[in-house]
């Protein structure tokens with residue numbers, strides 16, 4: 001992806017299983033712009049999976065890598081999906097405040113079905129439902145504060161959610 005003066009068309013935030021990665025790709029395709037997922041950037045640059053980074057270096061190190069990756073992504077054109085915990089880092093929240101952000105909302109019921117709570121998401125490896133619910137409660141005020149728009153994804157296919165994000169971005 002090439003740096004551009006305009007910055008991201010839209011950034012997607014929300015908890016694991018809200019569909020940031022999936023919907024982000026669909027939105028980018030529809031708008032014919034590049035897509036970047038900061039977790040994928042981190043994995044490619046590190047040559048390791050997110051779960052390995054957590055185990056080998058700990059969550060604080062992952063959060064540093066994540067803050068750097070998000071900061072770079074905010075200078076690029078296109079659609080950006082970040083990890084569920086990214087907005088909880090202060091420097092990241094400060095950057096997102098002035099950018100077009102969609103909070104993809106979801107309940108534990110749908111998130112559990114979508115994510116299946118595999119070990120790919122290390123924070124959810126133990127007591128996944130209780131942990132997801134606690135994290136969402138901690139994070140919701142930040143997601144809502146940073147959201148330019150909130151899109152409810154409950155019971156909706158990703159294509160439908162993506163169409164609403166595109167409409168919001170296009171101010172339809």
Ligand SMILES: Nc1ncnc2c1ncn2[C@@H]1O[C@H](COP(=O)(O)OP(=O)(O)O)[C@@H](O)[C@H]1O
Pocket residue numbers: 014015016017018019020021022023114115153156157158159161
């Ligand atoms: N609206 C949706 N309806 C049903 N399944 C979805 C939806 N959005 C995403 N998924 C599925 O849920 C899983 C997690 O989606 P993902 O995009 O990785 O979420 P996130 O990046 O927010 O954690 C994927 O298997 C994806 O195919």
Ligand SMILES: O=C(O)C1=C[C@@H](OP(=O)(O)O)[C@@H](O)[C@H](O)C1
Pocket residue numbers: 014015016017020021039050082083084085086120121122123
């Ligand atoms: O909620 C979190 O803290 C995390 C969410 C994950 O991304 P998704 O939200 O895309 O699953 C990934 O960044 C990492 O496992 C930590």
Ligand SMILES: [Mg+2]
Pocket residue numbers: 020021022037039081082083
């Ligand atoms: Mg994701």
